[in-house]
Amino acid sequence: MLQVTQYIQPLPGWSAPHLVLCSDGNHYVIKLLSNPQGIRVLVNELICSQLAKRMNLPIPDGKVIFIPEGVTGCPPAQTGPHFGSLFIPHGILHPSDLDLARCTNISQAADMILFDYWLDNNDRHIWTQDKQNLIIAGGPEPKLWMIDQANVFNGPHWNAETLLNKMNNYKAYWGTLYQRFVPFIDGTHPFRESLAKLHSLTRNDLFHAASNIPVEWGVSEQDVITLVNYMEHRRNAMNSLIQTIIYNFPVWYKHYKYHGGTI
Structure with a gap:
């Protein structure tokens, strides 16, 4: 298992993350078992990381990370398995429209929206100066990254009962961030490729993503089964749900209205 070798510093955020150096030589943003x-x-973070990898979505590589005893500077009593995502250096946290336009993978903004709807991520659409769940890696080929998947499954306090209750509760969140993406992804079928990626996942893929979880994180076998059923059931509704936001996309809406287009 990947281990922390050096503590760097605390980072801002609701989950009180920390920046650490690990045994593979890379820096990670780590969220602790004791996070608020x-x-x-x-x-939530680990499942999303594994699903994103299978779908080729832009989420930093996520790992289970162990903090051994004696790492100087680490918060006390934190030995055990935690979650870490690969640190994106020199990231732009408050990108302008020009920054977004320069991203080599800006078309994957459609993937991001659909992924959020599928897993009921209820806060990425919000865009304020002190809260945004994406980052742009700078350099000659800037890239858009999805960060902070804490609020999938409608928040970090889910259980089998809440998942069952939310399974048929679909909401197409819309806000400033998604609106900023529109000029870059609008077209006759802006979500066609994203939907194809989503539907390419098998039930075994979903089980794999929901099963590789440390026992210390308290996910039961019943939780895993309910999670997989939840993800599979909601996926089957995404073609219809995504069409409810067509009015925010001028080109898509015009094509659909006047040319009989479909998603």
């Missing part, structure tokens, strides 16, 4: 939002934050 609860252990399910770690579960």
